[in-house]
Amino acid sequence: MRTAHRVETVRAAEAELMAKLPEGTPMQRAAAGLAAACCALLGRGRVYGARIVVLAGSGDNGGDALYAGARLARRGAGVQAVLLGSRAHEGGLAALRRAGGRVTDDPFEVLATADLVLDGITGIGGRGGLRPDAVPVARAARGSNAFVVAVDLPSGVDVDTGEVTGEALRADATVTFGTYKPGLLIDPAREYAGAVRLVDIGLDDHLPSVPDVEALQHEDVARMLPVPTASSDKYRRGVVGVVAGSARYPGAAVLAVAGALRGGAGAVRYVGPAGEAVIGRFPETLVHDGPPSKAGRVQAWVVGPGLGDGPGVADVLASDVPVLVDADGLRDLDAAVVRARTAPTVLTPHAGEAAALLGVSRDEVEAGRLRAVRELAARFGATVLLKGSTTLVASPEGGVAVRANPTGTHWLATAGSGDVLSGLAGSLLAAGLHPADAASSAAYLHGLAARRASPGAPVSAQDVAATLPAAWRDVVS
């Protein structure tokens, strides 16, 4: 699990750590880790003679960058510092000078020929986008051929939310200290960070056990996924009911069933008008064309994909088993009805649907995904999976981390892929997973399947569904 803490928490933990250690130790640990990461990025034998530019802001983030620059200068790199902001970190600047590094007053000249740029303009103390004096320098750094390494986080992004409200410096890699920050796991900021490497500075013992945001890794998902035993029959493994599709959108039913069949439930029961299309494609499905409440035993319901104005939402919400509501099922969804349910509810909106539920604009949701997903979970008393560039999963109860899915790909923004996801997550719910685990492991497998089905190229929803077993194997092997 990768865990991220917000600024306030990091500062409190740092204060405890600093009280225990000789002054300046955490910063030296950060600088040492940063310099080592730069050496690894430059490659063996390439540090000596490398042209490195340190962009140093006025705070400790600049201090980290300057101390790391000093370490690299001692290994033979040519290091030039560009001082931005009202002052420079005294100790860091003195160390750099002692090591043979220099301060330049022509940032554009040194950036034009740089191999590596260290972005130490702002770290967790930055507010808003880059200031006007830093903007042209940041643009020149990005426009050069140099590899850009962000120190702690890309300057200009919002640490706690992942929002990018002004200009920020896009990095190729980020070296972060002590813990991830939410902005490193959530788009749009995540995109600015590139590959992220965590340097241990001894903060772990001082951080709360529940982070603000967390991102699953293979081993976490492997622990969550259901494993059938010798005594499992289809009912013990769970039956998932899918209420989806309409005369106009029979395909959504087929895709939701396709996802549900790969999610570990013992059987999939389809309820709706697209039974023929579903059976034609997946003869193993149990089909019913009456109301869901008369369909027989079901351990979890999925309702909404391609449903149009079709019936079934109220019937399913009245049941006492977990329900996942997606797409058309989310339209005009009554928060009071959801809150009154005794069994868990999972909502899986995309940004547009989330905006409608919250009564705000889609842009607002997209710019502030973390806030939106938390607000929806609280308002509906439900687990909410907000789909998008970074899919987020929030739980209704307090004191629980929001999960940010790390496996997404922009190619997943394709018709029908959400139907596959809801079927898959519903199937995991029926198999007995906790709602947040069902939603987040479904998002994880779904993203992985999309990447695996078609690396770096367009992918269809059917391909995603067909590749889910391979993604599952990757995770558990």
Ligand SMILES: NC(=O)C1=CN([C@@H]2O[C@H](COP(=O)(O)OP(=O)(O)OC[C@H]3O[C@@H](n4cnc5c(N)ncnc54)[C@H](OP(=O)(O)O)[C@@H]3O)[C@@H](O)[C@H]2O)[C@@H](O)CC1
């Ligand atoms: N504490 C620790 O144990 C450790 C901390 N560590 C490191 O310290 C970093 C935090 O350092 P920090 O608190 O000094 O804040 P930081 O991010 O450098 O910038 C603050 C200053 O920048 C300015 N500024 C603000 N906004 C701006 C903008 N938009 N655009 C431009 N400038 C802007 C503003 O200064 P002003 O110019 O207003 O005087 C503000 O005061 C942390 O990220 C990590 O790298 C590591 O060494 C590990 C141990």
Ligand SMILES: [K+]
């Ligand atoms: K930075």
